[in-house]
Amino acid sequence: MADPEDRELVEQFARGDSHAFDTIVQRYEQRVYAIALRMTGNVEDARDAMQDVFLSALRALRSFRGDAQLSTWFHRVAVNASLDMLRKRKRHVAEPIEEAGERPSDEVGPEDAAARAARAAEVQRALLHVSADHRAVLVLHDLQDLDYAQTAAALDIPVGTVKSRLHRARMEMAALLGHLRETGSTEETEPTEGPEPLKEGR
Amino acid sequence: MSTHPDPEQLSAYVDGELTGTDRDDLEQHLTGCSQCSATLRSLRATLADMRALPSPAPSEQESWALRAAITKARRKPAERYRRWVIAASGVAAVAVAVVVISTTGTSTKKPEASSSKGTLDAGPVLGAIPGLATPPIPSIEIDPRNYTSHSAKDLLASFLFAVAAPAQVPSPSTSAGTGHRGISSAGSTQGQNSLATTSQQSRYLPQIQRCERIVLSKDTGSARPIAYIVGRYDSTPAFFLIYTVTVSGKSKTEMWVVQQKDCYIRLFLAPQ
Numbered sequence: 331m332a333d334p335e336d337r338e339l340v341e342q343f344a345r346g347d348s349h350a351f352d353t354i355v356q357r358y359e360q361r362v363y364a365i366a367l368r369m370t371g372n373v374e375d376a377r378d379a380m381q382d383v384f385l386s387a388l389r390a391l392r393s394f395r396g397d398a399q400l401s402t403w404f405h406r407v408a409v410n411a412s413l414d415m416l417r418k419r420k421r422h423v424a425e426p427i428e429e430a431g432e433r434p435s436d437e438v439g440p441e442d443a444a445a446r447a448a449r450a451a452e453v454q455r456a457l458l459h460v461s462a463d464h465r466a467v468l469v470l471h472d473l474q475d476l477d478y479a480q481t482a483a484a485l486d487i488p489v490g491t492v493k494s495r496l497h498r499a500r501m502e503m504a505a506l507l508g509h510l511r512e513t514g515s516t517e518e519t520e521p522t523e524g525p526e527p528l529k530e531g532r
Numbered sequence: 533m534s535t536h537p538d539p540e541q542l543s544a545y546v547d548g549e550l551t552g553t554d555r556d557d558l559e560q561h562l563t564g565c566s567q568c569s570a571t572l573r574s575l576r577a578t579l580a581d582m583r584a585l586p587s588p589a590p591s592e593q594e595s596w597a598l599r600a601a602i603t604k605a606r607r608k609p610a611e612r613y614r615r616w617v618i619a620a621s622g623v624a625a626v627a628v629a630v631v632v633i634s635t636t637g638t639s640t641k642k643p644e645a646s647s648s649k650g651t652l653d654a655g656p657v658l659g660a661i662p663g664l665a666t667p668p669i670p671s672i673e674i675d676p677r678n679y680t681s682h683s684a685k686d687l688l689a690s691f692l693f694a695v696a697a698p699a700q701v702p703s704p705s706t707s708a709g710t711g712h713r714g715i716s717s718a719g720s721t722q723g724q725n726s727l728a729t730t731s732q733q734s735r736y737l738p739q740i741q742r743c744e745r746i747v748l749s750k751d752t753g754s755a756r757p758i759a760y761i762v763g764r765y766d767s768t769p770a771f772f773l774i775y776t777v778t779v780s781g782k783s784k785t786e787m788w789v790v791q792q793k794d795c796y797i798r799l800f801l802a803p804q
Contacts, residue, residue, distance in 0.1 A: 348606065359598065363590045377594045381601050386797045388605055389746055410796070417642075418766045441774075446584065453581050472582045478549060497543035500578050507581055513590040 336400040344392055354391070354400070355384055361474065362408045368469045369412035371458045375419070386411075400435035405476065405484035409466050416462060456506035464499035471496055536568060537561060546575050605800050672728040672736050675763035675772070679789070681799055684765065684772070688787040688801050691759060691774050728762065736762055740771050743795035747773060747788045756780045758785070765789050765798050 336357075342350035359380070366379035386407060394400070457465055470481045471492070481496075482489045504510050544550040545558055560786035562569050580756050590598070679687060728736060740760050748755050754777050771793040776783045789799035 351602075355599070355602065359595065360587075360589045363594070363707050367588045368585070376588075377590065377597070380590065380594070381598055382797065384598060384602055385605050385800060388602060389797065414768075414796070414798075417768070449581065450585050453585055468582065472579060473585065478547075493540050493544060493549075497540045500543060500575055501539075504574040504578040507578060509577045524685070 333399070333401065340391055340394045340400060344394070351388065351391070354387070358401075358404045359384075362404055365405065365408040365469055365474060366412045366415070368454070368457060368473055369409060369462075370415050371454055375412070375415035379408065379415050382411045382414070383407050399483070402480065402483045405474070405480075406486065409470070409484065413466075419455055431443055436462060453503075453507065456503050459469065459506055460499055461503045465496060467492055467495045468499050472500075489500060535561075536565070539571070542568065542572050543573060545580075546572065546579065604802065607802065669737070670757050670759050672733055672740065672760045672762060673725045673760050674728055674732065675725045675785075677724065678764040678767055679772070680766060684787070684789055685801060685803075686797055687761075687772065688774065688785065688803065691787070692785045692803060725761075732762075736760075736771075739792060740773065743771055743788075743790045743792075744773060746795045747790060747797065755786070762792075765791075768798070769793065770798060 336354075337355050338351045339357075345352065362383050363376055363380050367373065367376035370376055370379065383404065386444045387404070389402075390403075390407075394403070457468065460468070466485055467481060470476045470484055471478070476484065477495075478489050478492050485492070487495075501510075537554075540555065541550055541558055545555065551556060562572065584715065644696040677683070737760075740762075744757070756778070758775065758776050759772070759774040761774070762769075763772060764770055765772075771792055773788045773789050775786050775788075777786055784802070786800070786802040788797065789801075790797050
């Protein structure tokens with residue numbers, strides 16, 4: 331089940347091919363950074379966590395077992411490195427991330443782009459309000475698009491725990507983001523059954 | 533209306549992970565339950581918000597800094613030698629100052645003026661001599677200080693000067709010849725370190741060696757441990773593993789800082 335390209339790269343690296351490691355870095359750099367950024371909420375921690383991950387990989391991958399998934403390893407170590415950064419800081423947020431409106435769209439004007447950036451900042455702030463455990467399942471499953479099994483493997487927890495944590499985390503986020511009323515009831519304020527109250531930007 | 537499903541099923545349904553009769557039952561329930569339907573909409577809206585987050589990528593500078601850090605960590609022996617030669621002239625001058633200051637017994641705040649190093653008494657500098665088969669295991673020191681990356685550099689610097697000193701420096705007053713090293717950083721007092729007791733040694737040494745195996749690849753055969761320090765790094769219990777790496781008769785000093793509990797690498801320093 332392990333990615334054959336990953337497996338080959340690790341084997342080459344173990345045999346002393348340093349270019350293989352460069353390729354591994356290229357493959358996983360953005361993923362690791364993205365996980366660290368959403369987990370820690372700031373760029374400095376994400377950068378430091380990313381470095382920690384790859385320096386750790388430099389040593390650990392020499393003795394990596396072929397049957398294990400390299401992606402699982404990187405996901406796990408990225409989450410752990412992020413948790414380290416969070417433990418290190420007293421406050422969870424150093425500076426807020428500048429959310430670029432990266433999503434290309436013909437119909438999104440400048441006001442909409444600004445609104446999206448503001449909303450993204452709100453979502454990131456909400457992410458930092460939930461517990462680290464909850465944040466990890468949200469980041470891996472909902473943001474990194476891992477499935478339940480991959481998320482479970484990365485966090486070394488049972489699939490059942492992923493499911494329950496994910497649901498609770500999402501409900502927490504829903505409350506923080508205003509998708510639930512204060513009383514905890516889920517009555518919609520809109521009378522219609524149709525479109526969602528907020529734009530769905532996928 | 534059928535009884536409410538386990539709320540988790542709503543998340544599973546949104547994820548497309550609910551199958552068979554469970555899904556059918558849920559869909560049936562939803563047609564008649566406004567509360568669960570509303571919860572479902574909340575979940576979808578929340579997911580939409582999260583997926584609308586931009587996918588961040590490291591900046592060019594961050595990518596470059598990452599690669600520089602990697603290159604530094606796996607520097608080839610030839611490069612190590614070259615950097616040592618460049619640094620050696622500066623180090624030699626300071627090493628002379630170390631001898632002068634230490635033998636007069638003056639204590640100052642600077643790390644290079646500290647008293648006898650644990651390395652000298654334990655003799656592991658001998659391990660740097662080519663041809664010597666098994667270097668002695670350095671004594672384990674317990675250091676109560678909490679280090680940061682900044683003060684960790686000072687810590688390593690003290691070993692750098694110790695290894696480069698042309699003569700063994702006898703310990704002035706403060707230590708009892710047991711290898712106390714009076715490292716100060718940011719004004720802290722000297723002589724805070726203590727050698728591990730026998731029971732501490734038997735507890736820490738296996739942990740240290742476990743981390744050492746992870747940290748040193750089988751290729752770096754020329755690395756000899758000169759100090760094992762048990763302390764804290766960023767408030768996390770950590771080991772400070774200091775090695776002399778010998779290439780063509782020339783030595784340089786490197787330090788790994790790893791977390792005690794899982795050997796997670798926090799810092800690698802190899803001064804140029």
